[in-house]
Amino acid sequence: MSKALKRDDATHRPIRKSVRRLRWFRTSFAEQVEKIAAETGVDYALDDAKVAAAFLDWLRAFDAQKGGAAEDRRAFVGFSAGLMLRMLLKHRPLSATGRPEGADMSNPAYFWPEGYVYVAYCLNIRSAVLEQDFHEDRRVVPALGEIRAWWSFRENVSQDPSLGIAFLDLFAGEEPDWETPEVFQAKNLTLAAPRFYERRVIAEE
Amino acid sequence: MTASYTPPSLRELTLPARDLARGVRHSVEQSKRLAEPIRQALPEPVLSLARELMSDFEGMAASARGLVRRGAGGRINGLEEIAAAKDPGPAFARAAVFGLEAALERLGRADLMASETLAAVAWRAAGPGQASAEAAARLVLALEQGDVVGLVPGTPFGMGPAEGRLVRQAAVATMLWMLVARETPEDEAALLGLCVDVVGTLEAEAAEADAAGLARLLSTYAEAV
Numbered sequence: 001m002s003k004a005l006k007r008d009d010a011t012h013r014p015i016r017k018s019v020r021r022l023r024w025f026r027t028s029f030a031e032q033v034e035k036i037a038a039e040t041g042v043d044y045a046l047d048d049a050k051v052a053a054a055f056l057d058w059l060r061a062f063d064a065q066k067g068g069a070a071e072d073r074r075a076f077v078g079f080s081a082g083l084m085l086r087m088l089l090k091h092r093p094l095s096a097t098g099r100p101e102g103a104d105m106s107n108p109a110y111f112w113p114e115g116y117v118y119v120a121y122c123l124n125i126r127s128a129v130l131e132q133d134f135h136e137d138r139r140v141v142p143a144l145g146e147i148r149a150w151w152s153f154r155e156n157v158s159q160d161p162s163l164g165i166a167f168l169d170l171f172a173g174e175e176p177d178w179e180t181p182e183v184f185q186a187k188n189l190t191l192a193a194p195r196f197y198e199r200r201v202i203a204e205e
Numbered sequence: 206m207t208a209s210y211t212p213p214s215l216r217e218l219t220l221p222a223r224d225l226a227r228g229v230r231h232s233v234e235q236s237k238r239l240a241e242p243i244r245q246a247l248p249e250p251v252l253s254l255a256r257e258l259m260s261d262f263e264g265m266a267a268s269a270r271g272l273v274r275r276g277a278g279g280r281i282n283g284l285e286e287i288a289a290a291k292d293p294g295p296a297f298a299r300a301a302v303f304g305l306e307a308a309l310e311r312l313g314r315a316d317l318m319a320s321e322t323l324a325a326v327a328w329r330a331a332g333p334g335q336a337s338a339e340a341a342a343r344l345v346l347a348l349e350q351g352d353v354v355g356l357v358p359g360t361p362f363g364m365g366p367a368e369g370r371l372v373r374q375a376a377v378a379t380m381l382w383m384l385v386a387r388e389t390p391e392d393e394a395a396l397l398g399l400c401v402d403v404v405g406t407l408e409a410e411a412a413e414a415d416a417a418g419l420a421r422l423l424s425t426y427a428e429a430v
Binding site for chain 1: 391396398399402403405406407429430
């Protein structure tokens with residue numbers, strides 16, 4: 001995990017709030033890239049303008065869907081991390097510029113070096129928020145190391161980056177929503193529906 | 206009745222001097238860029254003479270850079286601190302020129318230069334007083350309308366619509382950078398770079414916005430940076 005995700009942030013702001021700032025996002029993402037590069041020997045080039053574009057798209061999508069019931073907060077953390085993966089896959093701010101000789105291509109870190117960093121970063125953000133706000137321990141999910149899951153992931157998200165949201169759920173050991181991954185499904189729809197109608201009535205008055 | 210005369214403060218007189226130095230630095234760099242293709246085709250002994258001349262020019266540019274840097278010491282970057290400063294006009298001008306020139310360089314136009322004197326005039330024209338997004342929006346327009354950014358003298362073409370769009374982008378990025386809250390010591394150049402990248406993603410929106418639109422945009426994205 002990157003240094004930025006381990007510490008409590010210089011401003012003592014919770015990670016769920018820090019991540020909504022480009023300064024923090026850029027630093028923590030660059031640290032994640034650096035750490036994986038050191039561990040795998042893969043060389044990466046980072047495009048700052050694309051990092052900013054991915055972040056701003058994520059923030060807009062996040063703001064458009066936030067504000068649910070308290071019992072949906074935990075699920076929304078997972079969904080937000082998936083949205084972040086979607087925007088990283090859309091803008092592709094990272095390029096692998098070199099792999100070590102004889103790299104094992106059945107290892108996801110070498111099979112798709114950029115995708116591996118995007119997934120690792122979003123899972124780390126997700127885990128850090130769940131640990132800080134919900135006191136949940138991290139867990140390692142077998143799908144994360146399965147090359148077949150990565151083949152499918154790479155092929156599917158190249159056609160539709162929204163599926164990255166469902167794949168992040170899979171890699172996190174949650175039940176993915178393959179049908180409408182880009183729409184947050186509140187756990188309790190009977191509570192969500194009145195909120196929706198109430199807003200419409202207010203807006204039409 | 207004789208008109209009263211208020212002599213300019215010595216602080217303000219240093220602004221044109223630094224602009225002069227900035228002009229020398231940009232002119233030398235521009236001359237080098239323009240002379241490069243010709244220089245490669247020069248025969249001896251003209252080539253040696255050209256080398257000596259260039260070396261003299263580079264000495265002048267280095268002195269000019271030193272003067273500009275000395276003037277930039279103790280720069281305040283946040284709009285809130287600038288508005289509260291004893292002498293906010295020159296403080297704003299120093300930060301604005303740093304911001305505009307760094308932004309233009311990141312946008313690939315290091316040949317455009319900004320004037321500290323005109324930036325101080327823009328501060329007065331905008332009449333801000335407060336560190337709000339509305340004040341920052343007025344300052345974007347004042348920097349633009351006050352021709353604070355221009356071409357280095359001797360450039361063989363004028364400011365066109367493309368330059369106008371770049372000036373708007375650089376001015377919005379600079380004011381966004383000044384508005385961002387600074388809670389911990391920041392790497393100011395990196396922070397400004399982030400602001401330029403943010404404005405780069407909103408180019409059409411930033412290019413067409415009026416004062417109210419700019420204020421909304423600056424307020425939203427100052428939180429996000």
